[in-house]
Amino acid sequence: MWFAIGKSTDDGLMAGDRDFSRVHVSASDSDGDGIRDTHKFVGSSHAIDARMQAKVDGVGVTVHGDGRPFQRTDDVATSSAFNFHEYRSLFSPIDRTTIASGLNLDLDDKSSASFSINYARVDSRARFEPIPLDTRNDIFKVSKGGTTGIDIATHPWFANTPAGDALLQGADSLMLDDFDLTFRRGWEFGDRGAENTRSTFRVAGNYERELGDDLYLNLSATYGVTDQKQSNHGDINLERARQALTLESDGMGGYQCADETARIAGCVPINPFTVGNYNDGTPIPVQGFSDAALDYLAADTNLAGSVAQTVVNAVLAGSFDFAVSNDVDNVGFATGLEYRKESGNETPDPLRQAGITRGQALQSTSGEFDVVDVFAELHIPVLEQLSFDAAVRVGDYSSVGRTTNWRIGFDAPISDSLHFRGAVATAVRAPNVSDLFAGGVATAAVVTDPCNGITASTTGTIADNCRSIPAIANRIANEGIFELTQVESQNTSGVLKGSETVQEETADTLTLGAIFTPESIEGLSISLDYYDIQIDDAIANTDRTIILNRCYGATSGFDPECGGLVERDGVAGAALAVNSSTNNENTIETSGLDLEISYETTLGDGALYTGLSVNFLDNYSITGIETGDSYDYTGEVLFPETKLNLNTSYTLEDFNIYWQLRYRAETKASNVSTDADSINVIDAVVYNDIRVSYNILENSNVYVGITNLFDEQPQVIGAGQSYHQSGTNSNGTAFDLTGRQFYAGMTFKF
Numbered sequence: 001m002w003f004a005i006g007k008s009t010d011d012g013l014m015a016g017d018r019d020f021s022r023v024h025v026s027a028s029d030s031d032g033d034g035i036r037d038t039h040k041f042v043g044s045s046h047a048i049d050a051r052m053q054a055k056v057d058g059v060g061v062t063v064h065g066d067g068r069p070f071q072r073t074d075d076v077a078t079s080s081a082f083n084f085h086e087y088r089s090l091f092s093p094i095d096r097t098t099i100a101s102g103l104n105l106d107l108d109d110k111s112s113a114s115f116s117i118n119y120a121r122v123d124s125r126a127r128f129e130p131i132p133l134d135t136r137n138d139i140f141k142v143s144k145g146g147t148t149g150i151d152i153a154t155h156p157w158f159a160n161t162p163a164g165d166a167l168l169q170g171a172d173s174l175m176l177d178d179f180d181l182t183f184r185r186g187w188e189f190g191d192r193g194a195e196n197t198r199s200t201f202r203v204a205g206n207y208e209r210e211l212g213d214d215l216y217l218n219l220s221a222t223y224g225v226t227d228q229k230q231s232n233h234g235d236i237n238l239e240r241a242r243q244a245l246t247l248e249s250d251g252m253g254g255y256q257c258a259d260e261t262a263r264i265a266g267c268v269p270i271n272p273f274t275v276g277n278y279n280d281g282t283p284i285p286v287q288g289f290s291d292a293a294l295d296y297l298a299a300d301t302n303l304a305g306s307v308a309q310t311v312v313n314a315v316l317a318g319s320f321d322f323a324v325s326n327d328v329d330n331v332g333f334a335t336g337l338e339y340r341k342e343s344g345n346e347t348p349d350p351l352r353q354a355g356i357t358r359g360q361a362l363q364s365t366s367g368e369f370d371v372v373d374v375f376a377e378l379h380i381p382v383l384e385q386l387s388f389d390a391a392v393r394v395g396d397y398s399s400v401g402r403t404t405n406w407r408i409g410f411d412a413p414i415s416d417s418l419h420f421r422g423a424v425a426t427a428v429r430a431p432n433v434s435d436l437f438a439g440g441v442a443t444a445a446v447v448t449d450p451c452n453g454i455t456a457s458t459t460g461t462i463a464d465n466c467r468s469i470p471a472i473a474n475r476i477a478n479e480g481i482f483e484l485t486q487v488e489s490q491n492t493s494g495v496l497k498g499s500e501t502v503q504e505e506t507a508d509t510l511t512l513g514a515i516f517t518p519e520s521i522e523g524l525s526i527s528l529d530y531y532d533i534q535i536d537d538a539i540a541n542t543d544r545t546i547i548l549n550r551c552y553g554a555t556s557g558f559d560p561e562c563g564g565l566v567e568r569d570g571v572a573g574a575a576l577a578v579n580s581s582t583n584n585e586n587t588i589e590t591s592g593l594d595l596e597i598s599y600e601t602t603l604g605d606g607a608l609y610t611g612l613s614v615n616f617l618d619n620y621s622i623t624g625i626e627t628g629d630s631y632d633y634t635g636e637v638l639f640p641e642t643k644l645n646l647n648t649s650y651t652l653e654d655f656n657i658y659w660q661l662r663y664r665a666e667t668k669a670s671n672v673s674t675d676a677d678s679i680n681v682i683d684a685v686v687y688n689d690i691r692v693s694y695n696i697l698e699n700s701n702v703y704v705g706i707t708n709l710f711d712e713q714p715q716v717i718g719a720g721q722s723y724h725q726s727g728t729n730s731n732g733t734a735f736d737l738t739g740r741q742f743y744a745g746m747t748f749k750f
Contacts, residue, residue, distance in 0.1 A: 003101045012093035013738065014127070015085040020713055021729045021737070023076050024085045027679055027718040037676035039718040039729075040074045043081025045487045046132035046183050050273045051080070053181035054167050054174060061169060065184070065274030067162025084129035087191045088727035090737060095123040111209040118202045128192040128727075131234055131358045132491075134183040135176070135272050138358060139241045142177050143569035143576055149246070150176035156247070156255060157271050157286070160279050180572075181487060184272055186358075188289040189298055192234035200226040214330070215318035225308040228346075235357040237299040244270040244293060254285050266296040299357045305346030305365065307433065313338035328381035335376040343368035344433035360442035360493050360577075367437030367500075369399040371430070385414045395428070399436060400504045403428040419515040421529075427507040431498075435539055435582045438498035446720075447492040448545045449575050450552045454482045462549075465558045471573035488574035496541045499581040507535045523600040532591040537584035537625070544578040546624070586624055592617040606652035614644040632671060637682055637723040637734050640665045654695035662687040664734065669721045682715050687736060699749035704742075711740040 015021040025039040045051060050065030062070040064080065073079040102116035136142040150158075152174040158164035168174055176182060202224035209217050243262035247269055250256040257267035270293045271286040278284060289297065315336035319329070346365040355361030375393040382388060389409040396402050409423030451466035456476055467473050472482050513529030551562035560568065567577040593616040600609050620639045623630040633639045642665040649658045666684045673680045691705035714735035717724045723731045730737060 001101070001103045004099070006096070006098040008094075008096045010091070010094045012125075013090040015088040015090045015727050015729075018090060018737070018739070020716055021085060021088075021090055021727070024083055025716065025718045025729055027675060027720040035674060035676050036720075037678050039679060039716050041076045041079065041081070041083065042072070042486075042719075043076065043079055043083055044129075044132070045081065045181065046185055047080055047082045048130075048185045048187050049275065050163075050184040051181060052163065052167060052179060052273065054179045060180075061167055062181075063163055063166045065163055066276035067166050067274075082129070082185060085727060085729075087127060087129035089125075089127045090728060092124045092126040097121045111207070113208075114206045116202075116204050119200070121197070121199045123198075124196050126194045126196075128194075128234075129185065130189060130191055131186040131236060132183060133186045133236065133272060133358065134181075135245070136179060136182050137569070137576075138183075139238055139245065139272075140177075143571060143574075144567075145570050148176040152176065157273050157284065161274065161276065161284070162279065163274055163276075165279070177571075180485070182273070183487075186234070186236055186272075186289075188294055189234045189236060193232070195231045195233070196228060197230075198226060198228045200224065211318075214320075216316070218315040218317070219313075221310075221312045223308075223310050225306055227306045228304070230303040232301045232303075232359065235299045235301055235359055236297050237351065237356060238358065239356045240265075240267065240297050241270065243267045244297065245272075266292065268292045268296060270297070299351055301349050301352045301357060301359065303346060303348045303352070303362075305344065307342070307344040310341045311338065312340075328384055328387070331381070332379035333377065336374075338373040338375070339370065340373070341368065341370040342433055344437070346439065348439075360440075360495055362442060362495065363439035363497075365434070365437050365439040365498070367433050367498075369397060369430075369433070369436065371395050371397045386410065386412045389423070395430075397430050397504075399500075400430050403430065403504055405506075417517050417519050419517075420513070421515070422512040423509075425509045427509065428504050429507075429539070430504045431502045431539055431582065434498055435502055436498050436500050438496070438582075440495035440497045440579075443494045443496055443544075444491070445494075445544070446490060447494070447548065447575060447578050449484060449489070449492075450549050451482055451573070452484045452489070455480060461555055462552045465552045465554065465560075468558065469560050469568065469573060471568065471570055475573050482573060484574055488569075488572065492544070492575045493577045494544055495577075495579045497579065497581040499583065502539055502582045503537060503584055505535055505537045505539050505584065507533060509533045521599075525596075525598045527594075527596045529594045530591075531594065533589070535586075535588040538586040538588050538622075539582055540585045541580045542583050542585055544580050546627075547578055547580060548575070550626070584625065586622045588620075588622050590617070590620045592619070603650065604652070606650055609647075609649045609651075611647045612644065614642065617641050617643075634671075635667055636671055637667050637669060637717070637731055640667050654701075656693045658691040658693075660689040662689070667734075669717055669723055673722070675721070679716075679718065679721070682717070685712055685715075685735065687712055696746075697748075700747060702744075702746045704744040707741045707743075708736050708739060712736065713739065 023041050024043060026042040027036040028038055028040045028042065029036050030038045051062065051070050052065070053060065053062040064070055070080045072081050076083045098120045100116065100118045102114065104114045106112050136148060140146045140148045142148065152158045152164050152167055202222065204220070204222040206218070206220040211217055243257050243259050244267055246258045247255045248258040255269050257263050257269060259267065268290060269286045270289050271284065274284065275287045276284060313336055315334055317334035319332045321330050344365065344367065348362045348364065351357050352359060352362050353364065373393055373395045375391070377391040378389065380388045380390070387410070390407070392404070392406040394402065394404050405426040405428045407423055407425035410421065412420040414420065450462045451472055454463050454466045454472070454476065466482065467476065475482050510532040511529060513527060516526040518524060547562060547565055551559065551566065560566070565579045566575060568575055595614040597612040598610070600607065617634055617639060619632070620634050621630055621632045635641050644663045646661040649656060663686050664684060667682045669675070669680050669682060688709040689705065689707045690709055691703060693701050693703035695701045714730040714737055716729050717731055718729065725731050728737060
């Protein structure tokens with residue numbers, strides 16, 4: 001019997017804790033030649049205090065809520081723009097607890113059984129900047145045909161104020177509906193946060209029995225379930241916000257919510273536009289969001305879900321006398337049957353499902369599938385220097401039907417020092433519960449609108465379809481061009497959904513390799529393997545830009561809503577939302593070489609081990625099934641042409657010192673970018689790690705170590721560049737964002 005328990009706590013990091021991520025930067029053009037060549041602070045238009053923008057008599061006016069001009073600079077200290085990295089998590093705090101136990105039993109001299117049980121719980125909290133709140137479009141839904149009913153000339157929050165005067169500029173009246181922008185950060189609600197609690201429980205059992213000479217039966221079963229609860233903070237109830245901005249006189253010189261039912265529920269007036277005074281210095285009666293208003297408006301949302309898996313299988317394995325010659329072993333075989341069931345569900349709270357918070361509306365997820373697999377494997381010795389392996393697996397899925405994959409390989413130790421190996425195979429990945437049934441995951445990734453830049457004279461099918469949309473046609477007529485603002489281009493929301501029509505993805509693989517262990521150098525081993533993999537019908541959420549391009553390129557039957565996937569601003573024409581579902585979208589091809597070298601020898605009274613592993617990537621490309629367009633990712637940030645790990649360990653009695661070098665070759669943010677090399681080329685990086693340990697007892701030791709010994713910092717990848725990860729100014733998948741880390745610990749076994 002055995003038992004294990006573990007506990008770890010990570011306090012996390014904020015973006016402001018590191019110099020490279022303290023200020024959000026974007027890829028920018030420093031000299032106006034059209035080529036982005038530097039990173040600088042641009043920031044968000046959704047400022048902490050209100051920003052309003054309107055065009056009066058063709059003149060653009062942009063002011064803060066107190067009437068000051070809204071000004072952008074490259075300096076975060078003087079710019080009116082918002083640096084949301086002040087609030088962003090670089091790494092979320094994580095608290096992890098694990099418990100495991102097991103029992104091994106010898107039932108008799110021919111059978112044994114084992115059981116294990118595991119439990120793990122992980123608590124984390126991600127932090128984000130306060131919500132961006134657009135009064136026109138979030139609260140009053142002007143872009144969807146709503147109206148604010150607010151007249152700048154008469155509304156108490158604007159009349160006779162510096163902001164109102166700046167916006168009116170002599171005009172008799174200006175409805176808030178006609179503004180380009182009216183927004184701010186909802187800082188009174190605090191930073192947004194997502195608190196997650198994820199717990200996993202798993203139980204497994206295994207029974208093995210020897211049925212006869214070289215014949216074994218293995219029965220096993222596992223059941224596991226992961227539950228997740230998520231709480232989201234810092235959001236606002238938009239329906240209540242409308243009530244808090246629809247005002248009437250309270251008869252005592254002040255104002256109250258016009259709806260009596262809302263007042264009974266706690267509604268009090270809010271002022272999302274300004275905190276300040278009237279022109280005569282008298283304070284405006286409502287300043288932002290009072291505590292009472294926050295109690296009425298704050299909307300903490302939640303989500304609960306679980307995934308479960310059950311697996312039962314039976315395997316019969318052994319060998320039989322069917323050897324080709326007396327110099328080789330008998331034929332080995334294994335055959336079996338496996339049943340697997342997977343289910344999942346995820347339910348957002350009613351506020352989120354109804355779409356009355358600032359966060360994207362989400363629907364519930366629920367679904368399950370099961371599969372029965374039959375499989376068989378053979379190991380066939382032909383000669384002492386040659387054997388073949390063959391395997392086949394046939395599955396019957398309740399979701400996608402029958403699948404088949406197979407493998408044929410060879411192993412050829414032609415001498416004591418040279419060994420060849422290889423295989424051709426097919427593989428299948430059926431869609432999982434999320435691929436099939438996901439009700440939606442919110443996304444705000446940047447979308448490229450094919451209508452952006454269209455004028456009255458632009459030719460082509462896309463231009464014709466874009467101009468057929470009244471809001472876009474009106475904007476071209478008034479401004480000469482349909483050109484998105486920064487806010488419009490960066491705020492196309494969306495939901496990534498599952499699809500029950502998605503089918504399995506398949507792969508064809510080829511591997512060929514050799515192992516060289518020269519007799520003249522004891523302890524040296526060199527292996528080189530070539531791989532070539534092609535995945536067809538790869539499962540992915542269709543890129544939202546591709547959805548727009550496909551839809552707006554239609555030569556007949558054009559649907560501006562693209563079958564309900566696209567929602568546009570009914571006044572300004574900008575794409576407010578583009579949704580996507582899973583599809584069999586792409587063909588993925590990759591090939592390369594894996595080199596491994598290991599060497600073991602004695603050095604003095606100790607033992608020295610050195611291992612080198614290198615991946616040489618020759619190709620990683622994705623081709624769209626429908627378009628036939630192919631893109632080569634080789635050499636980009638996540639696909640370096642060379643990666644290597646060099647490990648060296650020296651052991652002397654109870655003392656061990658270990659050193660590791662990790663290397664990533666120079667890459668590019670994009671192989672097709674027109675950006676200058678100064679920001680598009682990502683330098684090669686080398687990380688060094690070291691660890692020292694000492695055995696204090698037979699089964700216990702103490703250790704200390706340092707990762708990223710020389711504190712290598714990640715190269716900046718700015719917003720607008722490929723592989724930029726929000727809140728990091730870099731990419732944490734490819735590079736170490738934490739920096740130098742020290743650790744120490746001890747291990748006891750008893």
